[in-house]
Amino acid sequence: MSGRGRWGPGRLARTAAIASVVLVAGLIPGAGVALGDTQRADVGIGYTCRLPSAPARVDVRVKAVFPATGKIGTPARTDDVALTVTIPRESLGDLTKDDAVSVAGTARLQTLWTQAEQPLSVEWPGLTVPEKKLPRDGALVLKASGQVPTTAVTKAGDLVVSAGELTFRLQTRNASGAVTSPGGLSFSCVPDLGQDTTLVTVPVAGPEQAPVTTSPGGGEAPARTGPRVRNDDVCPPMPEPKLNPKFPVPEPPPGVDPSPIAPDYSCAWVEGHANVNKLKGASALKGKASVIIGLDQFFKAETPPEDPHGYAQARTIALSYLNSTQSTFLTFGFMPTTATMEITQIGTANAIAIGPAATDSPRPTITTVTAEASIRLRDVKVNGTPMDVGPNCKTARPVRLTLTGDNTADPSYEVALGGRLSGTADVPAFSGCGVDDDLDRLLTASVSGKGNYVRLTQGPVCYVVAKDPNIYPCPPEVFGYTITPGGDFRFTSGEIVFRVGIGSTRTIKCATSEVRGTFKRGSGIDPRSLGTAAALTFNDCVGQGNLASLGNVTVRTVAPLRLGHNMTAGLDKTTGTMNLQVSTPHLEVSGGSCRFKAVGAGGSPTYRFGMQYPNGSSSLTVPSGATGTVAEATGCPSDVRGSFGIVTPVPYTVDSPQLFKYGGTPK
Known part of the structure; x- marks a missing residue:
């Protein structure tokens, strides 16, 4: 039989083996x-x-x-x-x-x-x-x-x-x-x-297989041109800086003004997996994406009481370059089959982030990413015997993919910081498959279908014009921390002195302080959810200077207490230093008839107790400086006002040293 004819019974078992190779955006049967x-x-x-x-x-x-x-x-x-x-x-x-x-x-x-x-x-x-x-x-x-x-x-x-x-x-x-x-x-x-x-x-x-990177036009990715990071060629080619008109972009509500900013050119590592409903399997996906952040931005500050959190919308585009994936699997439970799959993104993806303008708002920022892709098969072998599926065995029409991420989820997602995106994809019919025989209907019947679950993890972006190469490492690396040994922790310090009003003589001295909690353990831990803090205590405190009349003073935290993390001050790969934060709505300070609250600097509702954590060391130090402001003072001297901060850096000891790694050992 010549041309793309019908399948005969004798060939069905041999060729049906490739029916489970194809899936959208990395969906290869598992x-x-x-x-x-x-x-x-x-x-x-x-x-x-x-x-x-x-x-x-x-x-x-x-x-x-x-x-x-x-x-x-x-x-x-x-x-x-x-x-x-x-x-x-x-x-x-x-x-x-x-x-x-x-x-x-x-x-x-x-x-x-x-x-x-x-x-x-x-x-x-x-x-x-x-x-x-x-x-x-x-x-x-x-x-x-x-x-x-x-x-x-x-x-x-x-x-x-x-x-x-x-x-x-x-x-x-x-x-x-x-x-x-x-x-x-x-x-x-x-x-x-x-x-x-x-x-x-x-x-x-065995030796690691070198990945092959494909470009949007197929074949090897062309050499990148344009700005570089420290003369390293780390990002794939950048797309034209404009939104994809195929995907509708939500208009901001009335009264929200454009907030023009210069876009940031960057790239990010991506990895994930997805399910094939018909085949009850899943497989991995890996590559890089060029990301242009901030093509358009709209912003409206909070205006209580009608809109206490404001509105913000940021528009980003991305173009993925995914590794060709060769998979080996069994069909019918006994027939080993291999095939190489090429996933080519068609045009750019639109990533639209919408959320509150206020950074301390409980409302989430939701990012929606919409893209199209084409899937092509090649190098198919059944039982080691090559099977020619032709040069154009691919989905008959583009695959539409919509993924969402939430900055309050665990793992969370933000475009610049990375995280988890998830959604579903519909696999369309196939065409152009087979040379001597027509495989289109076989592939379509075996694989095509609706609602295939997809989940991707994106690493933090690596800026083409470097902002901080130690915190935003280039080339882009895997998402998440590895924490060893993890588990319960206890940090203790000696004397700690707070000053009420920078430069003043109004101070409160505590003989000791302690932080207790639990770190997560393992790999791939979300940078914004490293663990929980159970208690932050200050012991044997007394007023000094102009506050000596207060006598014994109580300084205590108010629940809820949490272990926070600001990614922009994350793990420095050069020094191995980690910045951690223990946050609580405020501190309550009382002595004699005087009572006041120490709230976050600038009046925000979060009091931050920052810690520089040397990687793998047995100690950490809390830096000095303003950490809050005095609020709601009652029964206190009239000059109890202004800033509230630590006078000198405070060294802490750690009962169980922790090792933090981000994408490998810090260099």
């Missing part, structure tokens, strides 16, 4: 191949679940079979996944109400796969929780199991797999079989801090 001997994980982990009525601590046991060793280019397959979750009797109120007698549903487990210190978040969705009778007394033991996607192996060294967030969607029924929870009961559980959540370590041997 079916894997056997990697020789296996190893079994059987790990118990303590979790805390956010049930509607109250948090509940549960015990989770994760069992699964992993490869004993890995090989670059061969996906790591995970089999026999089974979770056992034990919920104590006292936490079953949300499940047993309305005369419920049984429960069933689904679960999904977020896992972290770290290769060469580069983390990849991989979701294990669709785990089935079979119906279970609710116990009359004692704990409830739920089991969940199912098939999970495989994960691409791209780096030599240890591949470390860790357990993360666990999410349930359950439904309860009464004795007659009627549903007692029509909307279902959904809740998430997170591992308790201070424990090892590693499931397995897979050693991977």
Whole structure:
């Protein structure tokens, strides 16, 4: 048969193997191949679940079979996944109400796969929780199991797999079989801090494969022209600085004025994965994107009471250059198949961020990214035998992709700082596939479909005109911190002196101070969510100078207390210094009849207690300077006013030194 004819029965099994190769924006099916001997994980982990009525601590046991060793280019397959979750009797109120007698549903487990210190978040969705009778007394033991996607192996060294967030969607029924929870009961559980959540370590041997970068026109990316960073060619070619007219841009509300700014030329690392609904698989995506920030900006300051937080809109464009991806997988459970996929973005993506103008507003800033792409297949082999799909095997029309990010989520997202974007994509039909035979209908029937979940992680941007090459590293690197060992921390200091009014003699001296809390542990940790702070205390305080009449003084924080982080003062890769912040709405100071609040500098509602944290050191220092202002003073001398700050830098000691890494060891 010549030309692009129909498929005969004898060729169907041979060629159907390529039906699961294609997916939009990195959506390659995750079916894997056997990697020789296996190893079994059987790990118990303590979790805390956010049930509607109250948090509940549960015990989770994760069992699964992993490869004993890995090989670059061969996906790591995970089999026999089974979770056992034990919920104590006292936490079953949300499940047993309305005369419920049984429960069933689904679960999904977020896992972290770290290769060469580069983390990849991989979701294990669709785990089935079979119906279970609710116990009359004692704990409830739920089991969940199912098939999970495989994960691409791209780096030599240890591949470390860790357990993360666990999410349930359950439904309860009464004795007659009627549903007692029509909307279902959904809740998430997170591992308790201070424990090892590693499931397995897979050693991977072999040289790392050099990635091939494709340009929007196909083939190798052309040499970049234009401004450079320290003469390093680190960013791919920049697009023309204008919005893509294919995607509508929301108009700002009446009364919001343009706020012209010069655009920033930058680039960012991107990595992610996505699901193929029909194939029940997922795979990785990696590359770089050129980013032009601030093409247009609209701004309206807060004007209480009708608009206490104001309005801001910023418009950005991006052009992605994704690595060609070669995947090896099994079709029909036995036929090994490889193929190279090229994803080409068509035109630029519009990224529109809309949120409040006030930086301390509880309202989120939501960024919506809209793009189109084309997908082409080449170099297909079935059982090692080349199969010519032709030079134009690609989606018949562009793939439309819409992703969103939230600066208040965990992980959060902002264009300049990076973070997580997620959304869905519809895979269209295919055309031009096959030379001797027509593969279009086969690919379309096997892969095309709606609502395929996509999740991308973007690193912080690297500016072409460098703003701070130590904090915004070039070339752009992976998103997130690695914190070792993590867990509970305690910082203690000796004498600390506060001055009321810079240059004055009104001071308060505290004999000691202490900060307690918990750092997260592992890799890929959001820079704006490093951990939690439990307490910040100042002990044995007395007034001095003009405040000596106050005698013993109490300085205390007011809940909620949190561990904050300002990315613009993040990890300095040259010195290895980390800037941390412990924030609370204000400090309350009282002595004798005098009482006042110390609020954030400039009257903001956050008091910041900044810390310079040397990387891996056993000490840190809180810098001196103005840290707040006096407010709501009552019963105090008339000159208790103005600024409130630390007189001299205060050294702290750390009971457990921490090591912070961003995208690898600081240089």
